[in-house]
Amino acid sequence: MNAPHPAGQAHVDTSTSPPRLRFSGSWTLASYQQLLQVCLPLQDRVPAQALTDVSEVTALDTAGADLINRLCAPIPVAHRWPDSDALPSGRLAMLRLVAEARTAYGDPVPLQTRRTLLDWLAQIGQVMAGVGQTLVELLGFGGLVLATLARGLAHPSRWRMTSLSAQIEQTGWNAIPIVTLLTFLVGAVVAFLGATVLRDFGATIYTVDLVAFSFLREFGVLLTAILLAGRTASAFTAQIGSMRSNQEVDALRTLGLDPIELLVIPRVMALLISLPALTFIAMLAGLCGGALVCSLTLEISPTMFMGLLRTDIPVRHFLVGLAKAPVFAFVIALIGCREGFRVSGSAASVGSHTTSSVVQSIFVVIVLDALAALFFMEMNW
Known part of the structure; x- marks a missing residue:
């Protein structure tokens, strides 16, 4: 077994003119801490006109080359490592490469151990700037999708009905069981909680109104949209992101095909059809849970429940809830497809953009639903 090389040493030899900065021993990562102790006393003692001598260095790697170049910082890079027959060409090339890298990139920025108020404010500003940039990009992508959709409406022969029907099956038909089950259970919970509270006031009959108002105006469309945001938006991002990773989107552009028309429009149209239909099913399921x-x-028998529903609840509440479904569908499809196109070429990028x-x-x-609720309330709808 070979004996390890002794840890490196360095000293300034002032007996020559000009002075020489001599290095010896092993300058590797294994003895990095000892090398730091060697370099610290010499940091301010190296003259700019000094010559370097590394002929006695027995071992060298990039960590040692970085320390040597850090110690030689006062010496100009152009004169730091002249050609020398006493130094192997590979070792000389390493020293020069590390010196050029330090010149190009500088010293690493030390990590801050304490965060000041200005740092927090700067971070908040960066986050808000990122949110604004994301909103602008989303609006731009939405405009591109609407323009492509408008062009497609004028050319029915370019409609991709097979892709549209497949997307409707995935986003709508396959989501019926989970949407129905969830809204049925939530309707039952709302009715049970309403009955528990209203019983103290002798107004349990208004439990019917509570369930009807909540599901026709809010819960039906909101729960369905949240479910599809988790189920469908993630699927859109993963599908398009995988195509981006495999360079299939680039291949489509090479073939002269528009990825927006081919990949985005069928998904947007499918969700515009599926979400209103699922919202209607969610409303019925929620009312059934409340009726049970x-x-x-x-x-309160089902017949009495339906009678109270018909006499006390105007149709406009149903229309208000259903009118929000296409807006939510367009936004969900837009975000899912846009994040898919932002995926880079790695699996980690697919995962992060799917989560995003x-x-x-x-x-x-949720923000759009809150704004819509305020708008409809002010309009007395």
Whole structure:
């Protein structure tokens, strides 16, 4: 077994003119801490006119080359490592390469151990600037999709009905069981909680109105949109992102095909059809869950439940809830497809953008629902 090389040494030889900065021993990562102790006392003692001598260095790697070049910082890079027969060409090339890299990139910025108020404000500003940039890009992507859709409406022969029907099956038909189950259970919970509170006031009959108002105006479309934001937006991002990673989108452009028309329009149209239909199913399922609880706990029969629903609840509440579905569908499809096109060539990028599409979709849906609720309330709708 070979004995390890002794840790490196360095000293300034002032007996020559000009002075020489001599290095010896092993300058590798294994003895990095000892080398730091060697370099610290010499940092301010190296003259700019000194010559370097590394002929006695027994071992060298990039970590040692970086320390040597850091110690030689006062010496100009052009004169730091002249050609020498006493130094192997590979070692000389390493020293020169590290010196050029340090000149190009400089010293690494030290990590801050404490964050000041200005740092927090700067971080908040960066986040807000990122949100604004994301909003601008989303609006631009939405305009591109609408322009492509308008062009496609004028040319029915270019409609891709096979892709559209496949997307409707995936986004709509396959989502019916989970949407129905969830909204049925939420309707039952709302009815049970409403009955529990209203019983103290002797107004349990208004549980029907509570369930009807909540599901026709809000819960039906909101729960469905949130489910599709998690289920469909993520699928859109993963599908298009995988195509981006495999360079299939670039291949489509090479063939003269428009990726927006081929990949985005069928998904947007499918969700515009599926979400209103699923919202209607969610409203019915929520009302059925509320009717079941009313029948079991409040002795309100299904016939009486339907009679109260018909006499107390205007049709406009149903229309208000259903009118929000196409808006939510367009936004969810837009975010899912846009995040898919932003994927780079790695699996980690696919995962991060899929997560981002779900978060953005749910956030935007809830914000739009809140704004719509305020608008309809002010309009007395």
